[in-house]
Amino acid sequence: MTRGEGMKYSIKTQLIGIFTGLMAIVLLSTWMINNFFMESYYIVKKEKLLIDTYSILSEASLTDDYEGESFGEKVRVSCGENSILLLIVNNQYKKMYRNFYSEGEAGIMAGRLFGYFMGIDTTKSDVLKVGDGYVVQKITDPNTASDYLESWGTLASGDYFMMRIPIESIRESVRISNEFLAYISIFVMLLCALVIWWLSKKIAKPLSELTDLSKKMADLDFDAKYTSGGKNEIGQLGENFNMMSEVLEKTFSELKTANNELQNDIEKKIQIDEMRKDFLSNVSHELKTPIALIQGYAEGLKEGINDDEESRNFYCEVIMDEASKMNNMVKKLLTLNQLEFGNDAVIMERFDISALVQGVIQSASLLAQQKGARIIFTNTGSIDVWADEFKIEEVVTNYISNALNHVAGDMVIEIKINKLLSEKKVRVTVFNTGLPIPREDLDKIWIKFYKVDKARTREYGGSGIGLSIVKAIMDSMNQKCGVINYDNGVEFWFELEADETANSVSEQQEKEW
Template sequence: GMVSKVDYLYPSMGNRTQQLNTQQLAKYVMFKQLGNIFDENYKLLEETDQYELFNVFDERIDSNYIELVGGITGDYWVYLRSNYESIRESAAISNEFLTYVGILVTILCVIIMIFLSNHYTKPILKLAQIAKKMENLDFDVRYKENRHDEIGVLGHSMNSLSDKLEQTISELKTANNELELDLQRRSEQEQMRQEFLANVSHELKTPIALIQGYAEGLQDNVNDDPESREFYCEVIVDEADKMNKMVKKLLSLNQLEFGNGQVHLEHFDLQQVVQSVLSSSEILFRQKEVTLSYDGDHPVYVWADEYMTEEVVMNYVSNALNHIDGEKIIEVKIVSRDGKARVSVFNTGKPIPEEDIDKIWSKFYKVDKARTREYGGNGIGLSIVKAIMEAHNQAYGVKNYDNGVEFWFELDEKTEN
């Protein structure tokens, strides 16, 4: 068609170089359209109703171009030409630029991933390890990082949870231990009760049998003479007296062992208590021809239960009288040392066998059963000593010598007011 308007033609470099009239432009366009059809250097790339796109080889400069020829709305025509190599170079530059950008973006992504891993992933894995150890009841591991974000809050919450779980489990273990000890105590008490009944039955069996036998003899008039009847009566009274003493001792021991016997601490002269016991036993010393050695000549004040202390001294002296032998010497001492007053009672005789040293404090235990029965012992005296001294929380014991045995106990010494 005809070109009705003159406009400017711009080459590919972008500068306006030539002004064409409408006839020149129409001739140029028609020439290009016809020339393109027959020129081998022109290759049609795309064709529409509005434009045609060619790949043109310019032999003069040995270069390819991209040309676009077509009409625009109205009476306008357009002709565009651009060097193909410049497009390639631009594309290559763009590709190279995009490659560098891609590498930089990849490096940046790796850095970001490492940062996120160190900042979030590793702490989360560490928290998972802490949770795993808590699952295995290991509460020693702690979250120690000082963070103020959500992970820090979670870590400190796990520390608090670990502390509470450890405390709760500790309380449960304590309760279980107490329950176990309580069950053990009940079992021991039941065993003690059974042993107590068995021992009491055994100890009472002999005197009851004797009393019954002699009483039946009196009833049946086995011996009519007064002397025999008096002998029978003496045996009955003696055995009844032994049973009475044993029952009293058992009641006293039972109160001490089960905490019913209260210790009344008071300030008293230990020397007077020992002297009183020895004076009351003087007739027994004479009967057995015992030589007594006691050098108590000055007051020794202690804090203790005076009645219980007297009972301990009495049991030690009685035990010495019952087991004395050889030279028949009983030596009683009171020694003050390091705030303690020690009372010791030594008697000549046979040492206690080493295998029996720890057993003599048990109820009804007798080293020499025949000898014990001979003097009427029942194996309770030393058990009472043990219970009294443990109620005072004081030391006591026994020591063997070549020519005898020494029993001792200690009390807290106090200066006289």
């Protein structure tokens, strides 16, 4: 979806469109109803007003004098405030009362009244109501070409009357009302549009944050949190998202652990018998030499082949050294046995591989100084990975120990951490200057008890198990490891799954130990 399409379908845009549309429909409907039906409504109201006025005037005609103040007040209240033209004549059509001063208008009304009663008026009219003593009608006066709402008939006193309201005044009122409503509608629409825009922005902002948060969670970025707050339903939804993110991260970690265990279980049963045979064969072979040395030197001590103290001390040191090597080898064998048989559970978790490598280097720095070797670590900042932290620490320790045991030439050990972006992996490499590994031995160095240079391995007390432990650990996490020969040395490497959501890579820095 493009940015334009996203804006088109955003809640903010939809809210503005819906509310503005509804408001426009309401205002337009009001204007149309006012424009098309207001005149009819006015005429109905004026019709009722004429009937009410007739009742008041008819009753007053029995008791009040047309010229008296009481009748005039009633006319003023009933007619004057509603623009009603009133004419009263007797049965001789003599003018008894009128509330206007135009003689011409009075003559026209008297003539029409005469025509109505005599039945000689042929002007077309629209009769609205016929009552007891009165008629209400709409008519176009041929003398003035104006439309009127008329009421004519006989008062209770027997006198004739006619009341008129100009319809043009009603139309003018409707026009002014419509014009005023149009201006008000434009102003209200602009004001409401601003209010709706502000409200929609306020509502859409946390929803947009929740949308981004859900996308990050879908990409397994569990560090993203909802921060807009609020105590309404959206705020509660955001808090639930945060809780769900924590639960998902925990579940994802457990799932990775369970997935590794499942993959290991599939292969474990097939390999168990073979591993037992290899284990017994290799252990018996590797223990044969140190046991023979211990037995020989112990018998020599017992038989007193050399009686001097220096020789006895030498014999004891050989026995202790061989016993220590056997103890170390047995420990490694136990570790390897647990890994290969799947008895040592793999706990997948997220940690900083850069900090772990730096910690192992610091532990090995004293031994490096004793050997006269320089350890160079290219620090790339914090890089998070998914793996078993304690087992990876053992892998790094074995690689660095192996490099220290075989470093030669320039006496340099270089450690690097690189991100393989295309594969979403992190590769850790440990390079040491010295002799490369013979090509025919490259695939065999991972086998238990295999030694490329048996004499040199014996010199530093190697058992040929360290790289086997590395291979077993990496296999237990379904990750790769390997070795690369160079003209001036050897590089060992292993890969781990990168945590794409949390890595922050800083400027590279090299540190030397």
